Amino acid sequence: MASNIIKGNSMWKYTLIRLRRNYLAVAGFVVIALLILVAVFAERIAPYGYSDQDYMMIRKSPSAAHWLGTDEFGRDVLSRLIYGSRISLQVGFIAVSISLVIGGAIGAVAGYFGGKTDNILMRIMDVQLAIPTILLAIVISSALGPGLFNLMVAVGITHIPNFARLMRASVLSVKGMEFIEAARAMGATHKRIILMYIMPNSIAPVIVQATLSVANAILFAATLSFLGLGIQPPYPEWGGMLSAARPYLRGNSYLSIFPGLAIMITIVALNCIGDGLRDALDPKQKR
Amino acid sequence: MSVDLLEVRNLKKYFSVHGGSLHAVDDVSLSIPKGSTLGLVGESGCGKSTLGRVVLGLLEATSGEILFGGENTLAFTKDRLSKFHQEAQIVFQDPFSSLNPRMSVYQLIAEPLLINRVCRGAEVEARVKKLMDTVGLAERLITSFPHELDGGRRQRIGVARALALNPDFIVLDEPVSALDVSIQAQILNLLSDLKKDHGYTYLFISHNLSVVRYVSDEVAVMYLGQVVEKSDNRELFKNPMHPYTKALLSAVPVIDLDRPRNRIILEGDVPSPIDPPPGCRFSPRCAAKGDRCAMESPKLVEVGSGHFVACHMAIAASCYP
Amino acid sequence: MPDLTNNAPLLDIRDLAVQFNTDSGVVHAVNGLNLSIHRGKSLGLVGETGAGKTTTALALLRLIQSPPGEIKSGSMFFDGTDVLKMTETELRSMRGGRIAMIFQDPMTSLNPIMTIEEQIVEMISLHSGLRGNEVTTRAREMMTLVGIRPERGRDYPHQFSGGMRQRVGIAIALACEPALLIADEPTTALDVTIQAQVVDLIRNLQKVVNTSLLLITHDLGIVAEICDDVAIMYAGRLVEYAPLRPLYKRPMHPYTQGLFNAVPSLDSEPGGRLTVIQGLMPDPTDLPQGCGFSPRCPAAQDICRSVACGMKEYEPGHFVDCYFPNHAWEV
Numbered sequence: 001m002a003s004n005i006i007k008g009n010s011m012w013k014y015t016l017i018r019l020r021r022n023y024l025a026v027a028g029f030v031v032i033a034l035l036i037l038v039a040v041f042a043e044r045i046a047p048y049g050y051s052d053q054d055y056m057m058i059r060k061s062p063s064a065a066h067w068l069g070t071d072e073f074g075r076d077v078l079s080r081l082i083y084g085s086r087i088s089l090q091v092g093f094i095a096v097s098i099s100l101v102i103g104g105a106i107g108a109v110a111g112y113f114g115g116k117t118d119n120i121l122m123r124i125m126d127v128q129l130a131i132p133t134i135l136l137a138i139v140i141s142s143a144l145g146p147g148l149f150n151l152m153v154a155v156g157i158t159h160i161p162n163f164a165r166l167m168r169a170s171v172l173s174v175k176g177m178e179f180i181e182a183a184r185a186m187g188a189t190h191k192r193i194i195l196m197y198i199m200p201n202s203i204a205p206v207i208v209q210a211t212l213s214v215a216n217a218i219l220f221a222a223t224l225s226f227l228g229l230g231i232q233p234p235y236p237e238w239g240g241m242l243s244a245a246r247p248y249l250r251g252n253s254y255l256s257i258f259p260g261l262a263i264m265i266t267i268v269a270l271n272c273i274g275d276g277l278r279d280a281l282d283p284k285q286k287r
Numbered sequence: 288m289s290v291d292l293l294e295v296r297n298l299k300k301y302f303s304v305h306g307g308s309l310h311a312v313d314d315v316s317l318s319i320p321k322g323s324t325l326g327l328v329g330e331s332g333c334g335k336s337t338l339g340r341v342v343l344g345l346l347e348a349t350s351g352e353i354l355f356g357g358e359n360t361l362a363f364t365k366d367r368l369s370k371f372h373q374e375a376q377i378v379f380q381d382p383f384s385s386l387n388p389r390m391s392v393y394q395l396i397a398e399p400l401l402i403n404r405v406c407r408g409a410e411v412e413a414r415v416k417k418l419m420d421t422v423g424l425a426e427r428l429i430t431s432f433p434h435e436l437d438g439g440r441r442q443r444i445g446v447a448r449a450l451a452l453n454p455d456f457i458v459l460d461e462p463v464s465a466l467d468v469s470i471q472a473q474i475l476n477l478l479s480d481l482k483k484d485h486g487y488t489y490l491f492i493s494h495n496l497s498v499v500r501y502v503s504d505e506v507a508v509m510y511l512g513q514v515v516e517k518s519d520n521r522e523l524f525k526n527p528m529h530p531y532t533k534a535l536l537s538a539v540p541v542i543d544l545d546r547p548r549n550r551i552i553l554e555g556d557v558p559s560p561i562d563p564p565p566g567c568r569f570s571p572r573c574a575a576k577g578d579r580c581a582m583e584s585p586k587l588v589e590v591g592s593g594h595f596v597a598c599h600m601a602i603a604a605s606c607y608p
Numbered sequence: 609m610p611d612l613t614n615n616a617p618l619l620d621i622r623d624l625a626v627q628f629n630t631d632s633g634v635v636h637a638v639n640g641l642n643l644s645i646h647r648g649k650s651l652g653l654v655g656e657t658g659a660g661k662t663t664t665a666l667a668l669l670r671l672i673q674s675p676p677g678e679i680k681s682g683s684m685f686f687d688g689t690d691v692l693k694m695t696e697t698e699l700r701s702m703r704g705g706r707i708a709m710i711f712q713d714p715m716t717s718l719n720p721i722m723t724i725e726e727q728i729v730e731m732i733s734l735h736s737g738l739r740g741n742e743v744t745t746r747a748r749e750m751m752t753l754v755g756i757r758p759e760r761g762r763d764y765p766h767q768f769s770g771g772m773r774q775r776v777g778i779a780i781a782l783a784c785e786p787a788l789l790i791a792d793e794p795t796t797a798l799d800v801t802i803q804a805q806v807v808d809l810i811r812n813l814q815k816v817v818n819t820s821l822l823l824i825t826h827d828l829g830i831v832a833e834i835c836d837d838v839a840i841m842y843a844g845r846l847v848e849y850a851p852l853r854p855l856y857k858r859p860m861h862p863y864t865q866g867l868f869n870a871v872p873s874l875d876s877e878p879g880g881r882l883t884v885i886q887g888l889m890p891d892p893t894d895l896p897q898g899c900g901f902s903p904r905c906p907a908a909q910d911i912c913r914s915v916a917c918g919m920k921e922y923e924p925g926h927f928v929d930c931y932f933p934n935h936a937w938e939v
Contacts, residue, residue, distance in 0.1 A: 178379050178380075178384040181379070183398070186452075187372035200387075201388065283389055283432055283434060331799055468828075468871055469656060472882040472885075479881070496800070500873075501872040524874060539829070540833060541874060542832055542856060544832055552805055553805070
């Protein structure tokens with residue numbers, strides 16, 4: 001009978017059904033899934049090691065042996081891109097998850113309880129916003145030291161206020177709705193109201209923002225790596241490859257084109273997913 | 288004498304706002320006998336909805352007493368309060384914003400049962416289906432979402448949700464104001480059938496006098512946070528005493544072209560409820576005001592059997608002992 | 609062709625059809641609507657949510673968003689000119705000038721950052737030949753006319769109450785002496801006592817300014833106060849059309865009768881039952897065959913479900929779209 005349909009978490013179920021009908025979003029998911037597979041199986045796929053140097057082949061254009069050419073140390077660009085996807089995707093997703101979870105929680109609590117709680121939390125966020133993000137990230141990563149995990153933490157922390165503000169605004173608009181009062185009249189606890197009523201109705205813009213922020217985080221991590229605070233060479237990372245290719249922009253433009261393309265494809269795919277999610281999370285869309 | 292299920296004594300609810308304190312409910316005393324309906328009439332901002340919410344404990348009272356079945360609800364412990372939520376329920380005005388758009392009809396109606404752990408598993412489903420039947424929702428709609436339904440059906444969900452916990456007392460906060468006339472009639476009939484079958488006690492809040500006339504046993508008229516007149520339904524419509532009640536009654540648009548109309552058009556607007564001046568709150572708009580009205584606030588006084596009015600002039604003119 | 613003498617109606621809508629092409633199908637918002645208003649007269653267009661009342665008014669002003677909206681067929685003669693053939697410039701000068709509109713929500717229809725005098729002045733200078741001081745003088749006259757003290761002209765909309773804002777809306781609408789005033793649910797957002805003030809004002813001003821009035825509402829009580837003629841709309845069609853008194857005294861279409869029965873009255877017996885119209889409005893993307901009301905109609909016969917009746921004049925001036933009018937409702 002209907003039992004299964006009515007008892008499952010229908011919000012996510014119908015979101016998925018609607019998402020499946022959006023071809024662009026599906027394409028985005030496929031691209032991201034492929035990238036994740038590439039990252040996981042990097043050792044098997046990559047034709048060369050990421051640090052294998054060949055001094056006979058310095059800055060050679062794409063050829064049959066090196067499909068995407070070689071860099072200034074004679075390393076295979078394709079292999080480095082494949083290994084680099086590990087770092088870039090991890091940084092992108094994990095850093096954003098950190099800011100999403102912490103920022104979202106702060107915003108939700110501030111918006112829902114209001115008053116003093118709201119004031120204290122949001123002023124802290126304001127203070128953080130007032131510090132230039134790059135400066136803050138430099139301070140955090142130099143305090144924690146270089147390394148992948150620390151890089152993700154630094155990028156994650158610097159983006160918390162954006163999510164907190166967005167979540168708070170979204171919660172505030174939902175909080176005034178009568179169905180929240182209806183839930184209170186039924187005797188629902190704060191926890192239940194936040195989880196079952198506020199969250200599902202206010203999460204949509206935040207999730208969309210998150211998919212768009214992944215791209216931002218990848219580029220931000222590249223900036224930190226460039227400053228010597230992120231991933232240390234020779235381990236490759238897309239943003240780092242891009243900045244290393246800068247001196248050769250004129251003569252060996254493929255060195256910057258390919259990492260740029262990799263970043264671009266990821267971002268476009270994520271944006272497609274973000275757009276699709278925004279539409280799919282709207283319950284008023286047809287099932 | 289019937290027993291009062293709800294008794295409100297000298298209830299006050301002030302909100303502190305920028306520029307002073309807003310007297311939303313100011314010294315209101317009311318009682319509703321078990322199984323009857325009190326119609327609470329007034330215009331927007333008169334405090335009728337605030338009163339309904341304070342009575343249910345959704346808003347904290349500033350002072351006063353609320354007795355529910357003889358117990359003071361303002362002194363309830365947390366456990367007693369959650370039980371009270373099962374005994375006293377509310378139906379909201381707007382069937383569009385009062386239902387969580389992410390929940391299906393099933394989830395919406397099951398929610399009060401789950402929150403209060405009344406039952407579980409297959410019993411929930413059975414109860415939901417029974418409730419849907421009670422309020423006249425077809426069972427096939429059980430997986431629908433609110434936005435797929437029209438206003439009337441949505442309001443039926445709101446009613447089913449309020450009935451789920453078998454309450455004794457239901458606050459109906461403008462339950463038909465957002466609905467079209469033909470749908471409004473369906474919901475009004477439903478509410479009156481439910482009352483007949485289950486003996487619910489209603490506090491029916493509305494700005495629409497014709498609707499109140501139809502559903503109420505007793506009627507109380509509110510103006511700027513105070514009850515200005517209270518009486519048996521027929522008596523109030525036949526013999527209104529407070530000048531505001533008279534003006535309100537004369538302003539109701541009617542479809543009977545031959546009904547005699549002695550329209551009293553009130554001048555001006557309702558004054559601000561922020562720190563109101565002493566004296567009768569209606570006096571600035573009142574055509575019949577005397578010297579005393581601006582100085583001294585009138586008390587609600589019985590001027591006929593069960594007919595209470597708060598107006599110096601009406602009280603002086605009556606010869607009720 | 610409409611003749612241009614003064615006997616010709618000011619507004620003559622013929623066979624108007626408006627549809628919206630949406631993802632879920634074609635919404636037939638207005639179908640084959642015929643309507644006319646004579647000079648100085650007021651017509652009440654009554655119907656429930658989704659009946660197509662507001663769409664009709666927007667079509668008349670050519671304000672239907674396209675896409676998804678589309679005026680499929682028909683003609684609309686306003687003062688002898690077909691609105692559907694007007695150029696954009698002609699339309700702009702007609703809107704606000706010859707045809708003015710009052711909206712439901714006086715809070716959102718006024719510009720919050722302009723004083724109300726500025727807003728009235730703007731309207732007058734856009735649509736009349738007046739210049740300089742004359743404009744201000746005229747604006748002050750309008751404020752006095754609707755009962756706002758001219759010195760309040762320097763105030764902003766948020767400083768006014770709902771009823772006063774609606775007066776501002778009326779002042780703006782009447783400032784250019786329009787030939788036709790469209791009022792779309794002008795009192796729905798207002799309290800009963802304020803509603804009475806506004807109804808009174810509209811009724812009096814309509815005679816003073818001598819404008820025609822198209823009052824769009826769901827409230828039969830307001831129509832009884834203001835209008836000369838009444839048109840009842842259901843699912844995009846007119847179902848009954850007559851002068852006020854015959855229609856209110858002898859409603860003939862089963863839908864109109866149902867509507868009248870469903871309104872609770874001040875004289876009703878407390879605790880009684882209201883007669884309800886069973887069922888729901890049809891889905892506008894999937895209108896029933898024949899008469900639109902037939903699925904809910906207690907008097908419907910086979911013919912109603914295959915071919916709609918069309919307007920028939922059952923008594924002078926009283927038109928009903930029904931084969932079997934005067935069917936008695938079971939109470």
